[in-house]
Amino acid sequence: MYLPGKTSEDVNQLLQRLRQLTNVLLEDFACEQQAITLEAVENLYELFDRDQLFLIQDGMLHFSRNGQNLASFEEGDIVGVTASFDMSTPILRTDEYVELIPFDRDRFLRHVYSDKRRQHYWSHYLICQNALLLDYLADLVKEDTRPTAGFQNLEPGDVIIRQGDSADLVYTIIQGEADVFVDDVNVGTIGEEEVFGAMAVFTGEPRSATVIASSNCTIMAVPQEDFASLIEAQPQAALNLIENLARRITMMNQQLIDKGES
Incomplete structure (x- = not known):
């Protein structure tokens, strides 16, 4: 045989x-x-x-x-x-x-x-x-059926995603914090239970920002094809994603206002 x-x-x-x-x-x-x-x-x-x-x-x-x-x-x-x-x-x-x-x-x-x-x-x-x-x-x-959600332990300064790279993973910070940089300018932070990296994955565009761990972090990385299943199994993840996107849109709008006034 x-x-x-x-x-x-x-x-x-x-x-x-x-x-x-x-x-x-x-x-x-x-x-x-x-x-x-x-x-x-x-x-x-x-x-x-x-x-x-x-x-x-x-x-x-x-x-x-x-x-x-x-x-x-x-x-x-x-x-x-x-x-x-x-x-x-x-x-x-x-x-x-x-x-x-x-x-x-x-x-x-x-x-x-x-x-x-x-x-x-x-x-x-x-x-x-x-x-x-x-x-x-x-x-x-x-x-x-190997685990598709990969867990990573990071130290301060470790790069999670890099601006301009192709995107195939969605991330969640389980523990710790990370800074967000656009064109080397710090534009915000990401905290525990926040989902990030989803927009580039679903639009097919390159990463729009660089995310670097600012403390010891544990993150979860989920492939695009499994993210929908994660949302179905954990609706809170979808709510977190919506809240994060809304917060970031508000933050970017404020930055535009600030630049317009300067």
Whole structure:
């Protein structure tokens, strides 16, 4: 069996164990049918009864759902176990040449259960296959659901965002304060629970200001695509953002007034 992407050492060990168990289970089992060759098969079990299992002699078959290959089976693999018990399962397909030896499910199971040693290995085979898929799924879920809100601890003078840079993160100060600079002029401060950096993220424009920690700070950085989910989960964050924007607009208006009067 081949699993796409980078696999962990645990998954690789289970793959190796599965191959060893397959070889043991097939010892002394006589396949009565001749090998068959197929090419560009969209669904193997549209061509064969579901009580058929297959040993791959050459080529590959793919577990596929919605046009996506989830796993691939190669030479020496037994395929069709779940399908042969009428379980809901992805289809088995291939775009290329494959050579298979078909054999009857019930005859194979009689072979397995006629020997206590093979019964033992058959149990191991099923458990190993289940553990393999669970481990692989756990790796995928871990990768896909890694925390998207990154927490950073900063010291005074550390730059959080820089004027002119591209924007892809929205920030919240959890603890501490930061100064805001436009063209190297201090135009304000940001305090605890204030959200900043959102406007450039959503407008696609470069950062309009530089923000530098003025004290020891803990900040949370959230990617744009996850900010909406954060707002849904924590409505207070939306209220804080609106209040911050209103305060900054008032501050900028006052600065314009002051400049006009000077």
